[in-house]
Amino acid sequence: MSIEIKIYNKIKLMRLGVVITMYIVMLGAPGTGKGTIGKILSQDLDLTHISTGDIFRDQISRETELGKKIKSYMESGALVPDDVVIETVKTRLLEKDVENGAILDGFPRTAMQAEALKNFLKENKPNAKRVAIELDVPDDEIIRRVVNRLICSNKSCGAIYNKETKPPKKEGICDICGGELKKRDDDNRETVTKRLAIYRQNSKDLVDFYRKNNALYTIYPKDVDVAVKDIKKFLEEYKKGISQG
Numbered sequence: 001m002s003i004e005i006k007i008y009n010k011i012k013l014m015r016l017g018v019v020i021t022m023y024i025v026m027l028g029a030p031g032t033g034k035g036t037i038g039k040i041l042s043q044d045l046d047l048t049h050i051s052t053g054d055i056f057r058d059q060i061s062r063e064t065e066l067g068k069k070i071k072s073y074m075e076s077g078a079l080v081p082d083d084v085v086i087e088t089v090k091t092r093l094l095e096k097d098v099e100n101g102a103i104l105d106g107f108p109r110t111a112m113q114a115e116a117l118k119n120f121l122k123e124n125k126p127n128a129k130r131v132a133i134e135l136d137v138p139d140d141e142i143i144r145r146v147v148n149r150l151i152c153s154n155k156s157c158g159a160i161y162n163k164e165t166k167p168p169k170k171e172g173i174c175d176i177c178g179g180e181l182k183k184r185d186d187d188n189r190e191t192v193t194k195r196l197a198i199y200r201q202n203s204k205d206l207v208d209f210y211r212k213n214n215a216l217y218t219i220y221p222k223d224v225d226v227a228v229k230d231i232k233k234f235l236e237e238y239k240k241g242i243s244q245g
């Protein structure tokens with residue numbers, strides 16, 4: 001986004017007397033494109049991208065106390081316990097780069113986490129608005145996407161590829177940064193089936209939670225660019241709605 005547009009957006013919101021910050025929650029089963037779409041949105045909207053999965057994988061690879069605690073949950077495809085996740089996210093949300101809002105990718109994942117986020121924002125960020133984007137993809141396509149997924153191991157890049165639908169130009173090498181492409185430990189058929197079942201179990205409550213607030217947008221993201229464009233249009237309308245009362 002150009003600096004002019006950024007300033008224009010800020011002034012527009014400041015005319016309303018308050019600077020509204022957006023916390024955009026990406027809801028969707030594994031492999032629906034939360035990460036891919038979330039990263040693009042974070043760049044286009046100049047919002048910090050926070051992925052609980054990435055935070056946890058980083059903790060595991062650095063063998064921290066937290067990493068040791070959560071390793072077995074992640075490897076088996078189970079959810080990390082709510083209290084651990086909530087504490088981790090709260091700490092992250094208080095960091096300086098989150099002042100202007102964030103894209104939350106993979107959090108909340110349970111009704112309890114959604115409630116915790118709501119209360120945290122109410123207490124700590126009075127001008128924050130929460131809005132959820134639900135990415136809806138059929139199960140058979142999800143499994144196909146996840147078992148073929150490859151991720152750039154260079155942490156500052158993290159580009160996502162797919163052996164079938166989006167292969168890199170050179171096998172095993174990231175097109176963007178030349179980093180080595182790897183498969184995630186939990187991206188196998190057995191684990192993804194479990195992650196998917198857990199998602200389906202929790203998603204109804206989560207979706208209802210945001211629907212009640214009139215802050216839910218559901219799309220079937222066939223094409224990443226089209227999905228990003230649609231979501232941005234929805235967010236513009238949503239912001240307009242806020243500013244008109």
Ligand code: ADP
Pocket residue numbers: 028029030031034052053054056073074075077078079080081085105106107108109110113195
């Ligand atoms: P995916 O959406 O493909 O499952 P993520 O990177 O978002 O991938 O999450 C990977 C794993 O990290 C999950 O299977 C779970 O073990 C753990 N995790 C991430 N976010 C949460 C969360 N909000 N609550 C509980 N566990 C989580």
Ligand code: ZN
Pocket residue numbers: 152153154157158159174175176177178179
């Ligand atoms: Zn890369």
